[in-house]
Amino acid sequence: MSAPMVLRARAGAPIAQVRRALTDAQALRTWLAEHAEVDLPGRYAFWGRYTPEGTTPTQRPVYVDEHTLRFVWPLGGEDTTVELSLAEEGPGSTIVSVTQTHVPDWAQVVAEEGPRSVLATFWTLSIANLVDYVEGRELTPKCDFAAEGLSGTVVIDAAPEAVFRSLMEPERFGQWFGATVEVEPHVGGRWAMGGFGVDKDVDNSVATIIDLVPDRRVGLDWGNMTSTWELADSDGGTRLTFVHSGFDERNPPHAGWLGWLGGVSELRRFHELADWRPIWFEHRIPGTPQHVLAASAR
Structure with a gap:
């Protein structure tokens, strides 16, 4: 079994407020899951259409104290163990840590x-x-x-020209997404996660640009699916619509889609917060190649 996954992020809120968000069922139904029930120490469950294998609740709490919640979550025929922990960084800042066992390594994640x-x-x-x-x-x-x-849509409080640059300029992309990319910004060019040296036949991380309208639209062909990004004016901001299509419907690329959605969250913060800094300061997935990570994320 590989080492556990470890994620650590910074929340700009007092630790008591973050703990309430982690342990209040109504809050969980807002930021985490379609359904949630909490009655600690005996009950902590979330399920529904936003949860992997979420037909029924399966989580079992095994430990809880003021700053830590640990539960068993059966997935894919294995009992995984999740630990959510909080640490006060300051009066208005909290470090949120997540660890989980039985998380596949990078190669299995990419292969879905x-x-x-x-x-x-x-x-x-x-x-x-x-x-x-x-x-x-x-x-x-x-x-x-x-x-x-x-498919999904968000509104970003920045002009389409600025958002387009963040999607297509490698240095800016690396800042908010935390990954290295190289781009040939023309139809027929490459858009490569991890750089042009990545073997496209191995991990499908090099796409061909099949549609490009500056500040308005990008289409990427990954070989096993197509991604499109469309940008439109929205009261001085940008309405960004993104779609993955053409994939094997028997095996939707949910891991990659979730990764993109998490990135979009940071893209919004990158453009909307004057004092922006990444919320992440540890993001450890077993086996992640160093060439994939932007220099600032290593």
């Missing part, structure tokens, strides 16, 4: 192998939404595991 391949990106999006929830910001759309398609 089994229901546990989504866990790292599921928690990335969930914690990003937790942070926005306690900071009073609009949440990013969740991944609907029951939906037939993969």
